[in-house]
Amino acid sequence: MTLELELGELATEIAKEAGELALRRRRDGVHLAATKSTIADIVTEADREVEALIRARLDAARPEDGFLGEESGAGSGTSGITWVVDPIDGTVNYAYGMPAYNVSIAAVRGSSEPESWEALAAAVNAPALGELFTAARGHGAWAGETRLAVTSDTSAGALLATGFGYDPATHDGDLATVRLVMPIARDLRRSGSAALDLAYVAAGRLDGYFERGLKPWDFAAGALLVEEAGGLVSRHDVDSTRPMLISGGPEVHARLLALLGEKR
Numbered sequence: 001m002t003l004e005l006e007l008g009e010l011a012t013e014i015a016k017e018a019g020e021l022a023l024r025r026r027r028d029g030v031h032l033a034a035t036k037s038t039i040a041d042i043v044t045e046a047d048r049e050v051e052a053l054i055r056a057r058l059d060a061a062r063p064e065d066g067f068l069g070e071e072s073g074a075g076s077g078t079s080g081i082t083w084v085v086d087p088i089d090g091t092v093n094y095a096y097g098m099p100a101y102n103v104s105i106a107a108v109r110g111s112s113e114p115e116s117w118e119a120l121a122a123a124v125n126a127p128a129l130g131e132l133f134t135a136a137r138g139h140g141a142w143a144g145e146t147r148l149a150v151t152s153d154t155s156a157g158a159l160l161a162t163g164f165g166y167d168p169a170t171h172d173g174d175l176a177t178v179r180l181v182m183p184i185a186r187d188l189r190r191s192g193s194a195a196l197d198l199a200y201v202a203a204g205r206l207d208g209y210f211e212r213g214l215k216p217w218d219f220a221a222g223a224l225l226v227e228e229a230g231g232l233v234s235r236h237d238v239d240s241t242r243p244m245l246i247s248g249g250p251e252v253h254a255r256l257l258a259l260l261g262e263k264r
């Protein structure tokens with residue numbers, strides 16, 4: 001078995017267990033643990049508990065690996081493999097009881113800097129939706145037994161998705177970005193979860209997705225799903241406080257790149 005498949009099996013197994021925990025805690029009732037960058041940027045007790053479970057399982061299975069999690073931060077390793085984890089991506093959806101949330105786990109070769117890592121394996125588990133998306137580099141992207149592929153025909157316009165940051169001061173600029181891309185769009189979706197948006201691009205349910213200000217754990221797994229489904233993912237303005245992520249099939253990616261590739 002290749003390293004990519006081995007890491008993918010571990011990510012999938014842990015994402016399943018972590019998703020079941022997140023679902024149980026949602027049904028028990030969600031409790032706010034803290035706020036972060038703004039009052040809207042929340043973390044629930046379940047976020048912390050799910051990440052602790054994921055980190056414990058990874059430490060037991062591969063103690064020499066590094067770790068980068070949204071809630072517990074970074075831990076160095078000696079193996080050259082780093083796990084990049086968002087325990088509950090779509091946290092606000094989760095807190096409100098909306099089903100568009102997921103456990104996102106990626107294994108990358110190299111550091112926890114997106115510009116220098118190579119993603120090797122990914123699992124995005126949306127337990128309330130009953131969907132598990134997986135990928136291992138060189139072995140395709142999957143939803144269960146279904147192989148994923150990005151779209152290619154956007155003659156009716158592209159079905160795009162985006163997201164907005166937690167800081168209201170950024171919303172005007174993000175809306176200006178939306179205005180910029182609408183001429184190539186047939187419509188726009190906003191799920192509230194970057195990992196799910198990327199999984200949907202990989203599955204051909206969206207033609208493209210773009211968003212400013214994502215954190216490494218928001219896109220680490222979803223980006224590999226898109227790449228293994230024949231799509232492209234790129235980041236721009238990476239030295240800014242809010243880099244732009246662009247994703248889609250080759251044609252849609254090129255059109256988004258032409259419109260958004262440089263800071264607007």
Ligand code: LIP
Pocket residue numbers: 070086088089090091092162163164165166192193194195211214215218
């Ligand atoms: C969320 C992303 C989403 C973005 C939100 C937030 P979180 O991640 O998945 O795409 O629009 O602002 O960053 O906070 O739920 O892990």
